[in-house]
Amino acid sequence: MLLEKYQLESHNGQLLAPHKKQYQFLSESINDADRIVHLLSEFQVAIPSWALGTGGTRFGRFSGGGEPRNLEEKIEDVGLLHKLNQSSGAISLHIPWDIPENTAATKALAAQHGLKFDAVNSNTFQDQPDHEKSYKFGSLQHVDPSVRRQAIEHNIEVIRQGIALGSKSLTVWLSDGSCFPGQLNFRRAFQRTLESLKEIYAALPEDWKMFLEYKAFEPNFYSMTVGDWGQSLLYVNKLGPKAYTLVDLGHHLPNANIEQIVSLLLAEGKLAGFHFNDSKYGDDDLTVGSIDPYQLFLIFNELVEGMDARGMNHANDLGWMIDASHNVKDPLEDLLQSVEAIQIAYAQALLVDTKKLMAAQDSNDVVTAQEILQNAYRTDVRPLVAEARLRSGGALQPIELYRTFGVRQSLIKIRGQKTVATGL
Numbered sequence: 281m282l283l284e285k286y287q288l289e290s291h292n293g294q295l296l297a298p299h300k301k302q303y304q305f306l307s308e309s310i311n312d313a314d315r316i317v318h319l320l321s322e323f324q325v326a327i328p329s330w331a332l333g334t335g336g337t338r339f340g341r342f343s344g345g346g347e348p349r350n351l352e353e354k355i356e357d358v359g360l361l362h363k364l365n366q367s368s369g370a371i372s373l374h375i376p377w378d379i380p381e382n383t384a385a386t387k388a389l390a391a392q393h394g395l396k397f398d399a400v401n402s403n404t405f406q407d408q409p410d411h412e413k414s415y416k417f418g419s420l421q422h423v424d425p426s427v428r429r430q431a432i433e434h435n436i437e438v439i440r441q442g443i444a445l446g447s448k449s450l451t452v453w454l455s456d457g458s459c460f461p462g463q464l465n466f467r468r469a470f471q472r473t474l475e476s477l478k479e480i481y482a483a484l485p486e487d488w489k490m491f492l493e494y495k496a497f498e499p500n501f502y503s504m505t506v507g508d509w510g511q512s513l514l515y516v517n518k519l520g521p522k523a524y525t526l527v528d529l530g531h532h533l534p535n536a537n538i539e540q541i542v543s544l545l546l547a548e549g550k551l552a553g554f555h556f557n558d559s560k561y562g563d564d565d566l567t568v569g570s571i572d573p574y575q576l577f578l579i580f581n582e583l584v585e586g587m588d589a590r591g592m593n594h595a596n597d598l599g600w601m602i603d604a605s606h607n608v609k610d611p612l613e614d615l616l617q618s619v620e621a622i623q624i625a626y627a628q629a630l631l632v633d634t635k636k637l638m639a640a641q642d643s644n645d646v647v648t649a650q651e652i653l654q655n656a657y658r659t660d661v662r663p664l665v666a667e668a669r670l671r672s673g674g675a676l677q678p679i680e681l682y683r684t685f686g687v688r689q690s691l692i693k694i695r696g697q698k699t700v701a702t703g704l
């Protein structure tokens with residue numbers, strides 16, 4: 281066991297008195313501190329299996345040491361995160377990077393760490409050694425029906441794996457598109473993709489959802505066949521009630537108003553959920569909240585208002601997942617930072633006085649509307665997030681605890697310095 285209960289207790293014991301003082305002060309100056317803490321403690325963010333190792337860039341990859349060598353070790357890493365923050369209670373697997381060898385044993389190990397299986401992710405953006413056909417010119421859009429067949433069968437196989445694990449959703453992200461004008465007939469590519477998606481959709485169990493993720497560019501740089509939320513929405517509306525649009529924060533053109541996209545997809549009942557990350561230029565996959573935490577807050581403001589308007593459960597009715605890559609940080613520390621950034625934005629959004637905001641909007645009082653949002657955003661809600669962790673049995677300061685007890689050093693001792701996790 282990498283982290284013993286007594287270590288957690290001694291950490292919390294040392295920090296308890298100053299924490300209680302901060303929490304007391306904050307809870308006296310805001311409404312509903314108890315309710316916000318309760319909502320925070322219910323909110324779980326899924327960790328993708330590919331974020332536990334150091335990612336690569338187009339130019340190189342530098343191993344961080346002690347990275348998980350197999351699916352079991354990836355589950356152990358997510359279990360460790362969950363033990364520290366009590367908010368990472370799910371893992372999202374990527375097939376074929378993480379095919380369970382023994383599903384029952386994999387499920388048992390996850391349960392032992394208090395983890396559920398979130399969406400399963402298919403991969404038709406790379407060729408695999410056992411593949412007969414190549415995805416070089418696309419998968420579900422491909423001009424050759426036998427390539428489309430291989431990609432469809434792969435997605436159906438991923439659904440099968442997911443059923444065995446107890447997952448309830450399939451995320452489809454396609455790298456399909458074109459790099460040069462004239463390469464692709466847009467309309468025919470759309471039609472072929474739709475027909476392929478229909479076959480995958482037909483294989484979904486009754487209680488499953490399909491998430492269709494869009495991306496503006498990369499790896500194709502002229503057109504993407506699911507390039508934006510409008511295209512994704514066209515497909516999912518044609519597919520049926522189990523299909524939804526997934527928003528990855530890094531998959532937009534610069535300066536896109538993501539909060540408005542989120543608001544409208546939610547209003548249409550077609551928002552699947554999120555892949556959280558942050559970026560300055562493109563799909564940078566940086567730590568959530570590290571570049572533009574105000575945007576993250578504005579997104580959560582739309583989410584809270586929109587979900588409440590539809591009577592939705594914040595914790596369960598959308599998919600919450602991180603999708604990031606870590607090139608210069610310890611992946612586990614990075615994920616702890618990302619989860620906390622999400623919780624902070626959520627807590628700040630819960631502070632917004634929706635009734636007052638609507639009154640300001642209805643009277644065109646622009647200044648008051650801005651003041652309401654920024655008052656919430658400029659509130660330091662970290663004591664609420666720490667209190668939620670404390671009440672759930674987590675650590676008051678997860679990164680500090682992780683470092684104090686040398687968790688990474690222990691992992692390097694067990695797994696070695698030069699391990700490489702499967703993934704990108």
Ligand SMILES: [Mn+2]
Nearest residue numbers: 493528555603
């Ligand atoms: Mn994504």
